[in-house]
Amino acid sequence: MLFHDIKMKLTEQDIQRVQDTIKTVSSYDFSDYSYNSFCRRIEKILGDYNTTLDELLRNIQGNYNFMEKVVRDITVNTTELFRDTDAWLKIRNILKQKFASKESLHIWHAGCSSGQEVYSMMIMLCETGMFERASIYATDINENVLRTAMSGQYKYHEVQDYIGNFDKVFNAKLHSEDVPYVDIRKYMDINKNRDYVKMERSLVEKPLFFKHDLVSGEPIIARKLDIILCRNVLIYFNHDLQNKVLKFFHENLANDGCLIIGRHEGMIGHVASLYDKKDSVYFKRTV
Numbered sequence: 001m002l003f004h005d006i007k008m009k010l011t012e013q014d015i016q017r018v019q020d021t022i023k024t025v026s027s028y029d030f031s032d033y034s035y036n037s038f039c040r041r042i043e044k045i046l047g048d049y050n051t052t053l054d055e056l057l058r059n060i061q062g063n064y065n066f067m068e069k070v071v072r073d074i075t076v077n078t079t080e081l082f083r084d085t086d087a088w089l090k091i092r093n094i095l096k097q098k099f100a101s102k103e104s105l106h107i108w109h110a111g112c113s114s115g116q117e118v119y120s121m122m123i124m125l126c127e128t129g130m131f132e133r134a135s136i137y138a139t140d141i142n143e144n145v146l147r148t149a150m151s152g153q154y155k156y157h158e159v160q161d162y163i164g165n166f167d168k169v170f171n172a173k174l175h176s177e178d179v180p181y182v183d184i185r186k187y188m189d190i191n192k193n194r195d196y197v198k199m200e201r202s203l204v205e206k207p208l209f210f211k212h213d214l215v216s217g218e219p220i221i222a223r224k225l226d227i228i229l230c231r232n233v234l235i236y237f238n239h240d241l242q243n244k245v246l247k248f249f250h251e252n253l254a255n256d257g258c259l260i261i262g263r264h265e266g267m268i269g270h271v272a273s274l275y276d277k278k279d280s281v282y283f284k285r286t287v
């Protein structure tokens with residue numbers, strides 16, 4: 001029987017072996033990832049690679065490049081341009097109300113995947129007149145998605161479903177203000193026949209994309225940040241790691257800085273007292 005005919009069911013002990021093996025041969029530590037989603041990813045990897053757990057672990061131990069590939073396959077990289085359009089309407093308000101008068105703006109996208117969130121933010125910064133004074137840092141644990149992000153180029157057929165988000169954010173007359181029409185072609189070259197969407201050059205050249213592991217707890221730059229976006233990343237972590245990362249963000253925010261997390265993410269316990277929540281955005285509380 002072929003391996004992919006077998007639905008692998010892993011035990012807690014199996015998962016522990018995977019985490020320990022990766023930790024032994026690298027700096028990655030998945031011990032505090034959400035058990036269920038991590039387990040599903042490893043089961044999927046075993047099916048996709050058509051292999052057994054023992055063989056997978058042997059290859060992780062014996063081949064560093066293989067281990068890196070497994071790490072990339074563990075991560076879930078789903079993303080969209082202007083994902084959760086309501087959140088972007090709030091981000092626009094926050095930018096205008098809290099950051100419009102700042103001379104410089106330092107923004108970090110933690111877990112940026114292939115960059116659509118980063119391009120969304122830069123377009124929003126252009127439309128609110130803050131692009132020039134913003135510095136953008138965008139990081140992820142997965143180097144493959146970072147390469148796509150850096151290229152600023154996507155397959156049209158892969159992104160076509162959410163190109164409409166742009167109009168929902170900028171051109172739906174949801175707002176009381178009289179907002180001028182924004183043409184998407186100002187920011188990207190969309191070619192359906194040649195199957196590409198290319199972000200405008202000044203957007204592609206702006207961010208500093210680099211690899212960073214949130215588990216490491218290492219600051220990305222020496223200065224404090226005004227805005228940290230870490231959307232749809234914490235859901236893959238267990239409660240302890242979520243709290244550790246939320247504390248780490250608090251330490252890395254400027255005093256008037258804010259944190260934006262995903263629609264289905266929140267804070268519970270002591271860590272919630274580190275932030276003031278306003279309109280789904282978490283402002284640093286100085287304690």
Ligand SMILES: C[S@@+](CC[C@H](N)C(=O)[O-])C[C@H]1O[C@@H](n2cnc3c(N)ncnc32)[C@H](O)[C@@H]1O
Pocket residue numbers: 075076077078079080083110111112113114117139140141142145212213214215230231232233236262
């Ligand atoms: C679902 S995507 C979210 C992308 C984007 N923020 C969004 O909301 O559309 C989650 C990203 O988090 C990254 N990630 C997972 N664990 C990470 C870690 N320990 N450090 C940094 N990035 C991580 C994954 O590689 C993936 O690209």
